[in-house]
Amino acid sequence: MWDTIIITPFINVMMFIYTLVGQNFGVAIILFTILIRLVTHPLTVQQLKGTTGMQELQKDQRWIEAQKKYKNDKEKLAAEQMKLYKELGINPLASCLPTVIQFPIIIGLYQSIIKSLATSPIELLALTRHIYPGFLKISTLIPLNSNFLWMDLGQPERLNLPFLSFGIPVLAIVVVITTYAQSKLMQPPSAPGSNDQAAAMGNMMNIYMPFLMGYLAYTLASGLSLYFVVSNVIGILQYAMLGKVNWRNLLPSSKASKAK
């Protein structure tokens, strides 16, 4: 079911792009990631609207007062919250539903890349079953040209320089930087009266997530690292186009200004 609806169509579209761009799998990953992000762009916009609405609620004086007034009465607080949702025109599901829909698409995209980079007989056999016979020809797709710049996209990436005895994991470093930049740029400014615990959790995620992604990029096939980088950059661009990027968050001074 999952394969039929998500993985197989994804692999075929990605392979189709691969044949269109002169059998360059690196370019195919980049273009396919852009395509998926464009298709899911309306969901991103909807998610952003929902998040903005929730942030406005946090700043609303009536909500701040209601929280104080009904701090020991959860039922009344919930009723007040629903009332404010109606008044402010907020759909509480608007921020999480797009995420729920996008999540399997992103996982599907990731799995499609993995499956396309078949590096063992069992993986190649599985790949042959994903290809629509009338649409693409296995004989022209295999072997997949996994060379891109200095990388073999089926292997973890290292840049070997003649004067160094070890390879530099350039892509893993770029993944860490772009993941960190993305999470910092998308972090909304903290509202007065906002929950400290939530802010602490957000900061923790901003630190751990880039290292987790960096570790994955360091150990897994570089085709995935390329996807991580492209996905991060497009994510930043999408938010920038919607005017929701806080460039000041990247500056060290912004932390100090917040503390004041």
Place this chain on the structure above:
Amino acid sequence: MKNRITPLLILFILGAVLLSSCGSPQYATSWPGMTVANESLYVSYAGSVLSVRVSDGSTQWRFPEKIENGKQFFAPPTVADGQILVGDYAGALYSLDANTGSQKWAINNGTGHFIASPLVINETILAPSADRIVYALDLSGKQRWIYSSKFAFWAQPVSDGKVGFIPSIDHFIYALNLDTGKKVWASDLGGAIVNSPVLDKDGMLYVGTLANDLAAVNSSTGKIAWKFKANAEIWSRPVLLDGNLFFGDLGGTIYCINSQNGKMVWKLDAEGVITASGAAYPDGIVFSTEGGSVLGISPKGEKLFTKTLTGKINGSPVVGADRIIVATTEADNLLVAFDFKGIDKWTLPPPK
């Protein structure tokens, strides 16, 4: 607010688990590989290489004695000069004592998988690797030469004693001088080659491709003598018997082809995907399908016996000491042995 953090955290953990569990190339899997020699069966599967007595299925030794992280064996072991040569999926090629399973030497290229079995010819080991290199070694593991290509080598070479014929997934067969490693010729067959060719006494190579072709290639010149178009991709190695070639395709058809002209003699439907090569036995050829069917077929195309095993069969069956042995995956048994009438003799569960 706590209620909003919990789903976020769950999503984060779920995402991390999904991302980290989706197939690292370093831990790729495949199906078991088997070789029979001197009444012993050598099996590579997952973390172990086993030596099993063909007559009763008893385990003689196991390498390594305990499962070690990163060591994954799937290439059929090669037996030569009292040693077992077997490559793993972490780029190491091991030489083991055939009697005890103790390690004699090892080389490690550190990158690609050894998917193909090595070939030993004239005291030279030809070891093709998925790291796009063919390694030529002496019997002590010392490197004689290497040959680099742009794509991976997945199939065992064959040789006439002077030239090694090495198939590649880049659609080519490379003929390399055994002494120097210099390319004699390279022939483009139009589709990836994932299994070995057969070399006949007249110097003709027969090999299947993922472009659905079985091709006959002159081993002296590299010129294609004929091509036979099957219904689907050919993953398996053909069996040459009395001037005919027997092989199956991924569509589930078994073919008998005249090796002289490439004309079809007969075909039959095996009703299942065939990745495994056939194996000759005194009454005919035994084939297996991925769905678990084992078929004994006479050279004229008559079904002699049919068995259905639980699990999948992707690796090729082997024949030795009056036994047909089949390796299964996703089943209670790793090995199932039966006689030439299809009557069960012994089974062996996967090593723990």
